Every structure is written in structure tokens, then in C-alpha cells.
Amino acid sequence: MNVKLNKLIYGLGEELQLTGTYPISAQGVGIKIKLTQPDGKTREFGTLVDDGRFSWSWQIPKFERTSTVVNERSALVSTTALSSNFGVYLLNVGTDTASRNLSFKVSSNPEEDFIQLEPITVTTGKPVYLAAEKLHITGTAVRVQQGNTDGLVVPYRVEIIVETTDFPIKRFKSAQAFLDNGGNFKVSIDLPPTVFFDGAYKVSAIYQGH
Numbered sequence: 001m002n003v004k005l006n007k008l009i010y011g012l013g014e015e016l017q018l019t020g021t022y023p024i025s026a027q028g029v030g031i032k033i034k035l036t037q038p039d040g041k042t043r044e045f046g047t048l049v050d051d052g053r054f055s056w057s058w059q060i061p062k063f064e065r066t067s068t069v070v071n072e073r074s075a076l077v078s079t080t081a082l083s084s085n086f087g088v089y090l091l092n093v094g095t096d097t098a099s100r101n102l103s104f105k106v107s108s109n110p111e112e113d114f115i116q117l118e119p120i121t122v123t124t125g126k127p128v129y130l131a132a133e134k135l136h137i138t139g140t141a142v143r144v145q146q147g148n149t150d151g152l153v154v155p156y157r158v159e160i161i162v163e164t165t166d167f168p169i170k171r172f173k174s175a176q177a178f179l180d181n182g183g184n185f186k187v188s189i190d191l192p193p194t195v196f197f198d199g200a201y202k203v204s205a206i207y208q209g210h
Helices: none
Strands: 002-005 015-021 030-036 042-048 053-059 066-071 076-081 087-094 099-106 120-124 134-141 145-147 153-155 157-164 171-178 184-190 201-206
Touching: 002 099, 002 184, 015 087, 015 099, 030 053, 042 053, 099 120, 120 201, 134 157, 134 201, 157 184, 171 184
Parallel strands: none
Antiparallel strands: 002 015, 015 053, 030 042, 030 087, 066 076, 087 099, 120 134, 134 184, 145 153, 157 171, 157 201
């Protein structure tokens, strides 16, 4: 499952647009969306998969939340900010078997503000696979490029590793993938039954040391 936002930093009153893809065979699957606000409060939404795609939108609050306070001694009226609409919001998007986490920020100055992102994320198409199936891996990373002696820009590749979770750690498979223009990557790895037996395995991704 792949999910993305139309941008990462929003101003008050703007519309957040979320789009995603899900296996084409899935029709009418319910996608759960959990929104966690900067103050920790959560809200839940949902949408449906249609022809392997889904979308959802959310209106950013139009105003900053304030409360009027009357100072009786000085007969002055002032406003005191409540828990703010500004800050970093978290989105958990997915089903009971797979989900993705996204972050975005609401700012009073979205043109010049920034958000600190995780350098790399990785997820599998589902939590449990059978031997002989293909392991589908997707992820995102903050793009980094390198230049060579000819002045050409060469993108770094993501290294994906499949290994055991118990000591001693044994690496079974590794693969490499390039990032697309949106910083996403995906790769499929065979799980031959002569190599992968019943047990727990860990999938990790390395990109520029992260």
C-alpha cells in the first residue's frame, strides 16, 4: 500500500488531500484513517478502495483557537490561546493488516516553515507471508544525490535486507532500489520454501547510513 499527501506544510483554511493505492484485486476495502492532533486528541475517518485507489481530504481549521478572558480588576478583555491548531499532526492510514504513518504540519507561515521527517521508512505489503510467495516491500526516504567526476548527478540506492530476528542473526536476502521523484521505493523479493522456513523475519532498509 502506498500513501502520499499533496504537500507537507499547510496554512490555516487549506485543504489536505491524501491519495493512495492498494492491490488492484481489492475492491471496496475499507481504509481507516486516524488523525492525531498536536494536543494528542484523535479523530477517526474512513474511505473505500475503488479500482485499486483511494482518496480522502480534510479541511485545515480556518482560525487559530482562542478563548476570551475578562480581567475584572483592570476591566480589560484579552484573548488567551487554547491548545493550538498549529503544530505537527500524525496520520495512520491502512487496514487491520497493514498501515502507513504520515506526518504534516499546520503553520502560520507555511511558505518558510519546515518539518523534520524520518530519513527513511519501510513497510511490507502484509504481516504474514507463505513460502513461495513474493514479499512486497515499499518505503520512503529523503532524497540525496551524489555527483561524479563528469558532473553528472547520480541518485543513491536504497539497500533492503531480509534477516532473522533471533540471535545469531542470519541474512537471507538483500536487494537494491532507486527512489522515484516523490522519494518512494518498492521492491519484490522471492521467498523460496527451500530457504525460508516457518519463523519471524525482519525487513530493514538502509539509505545513506540511515
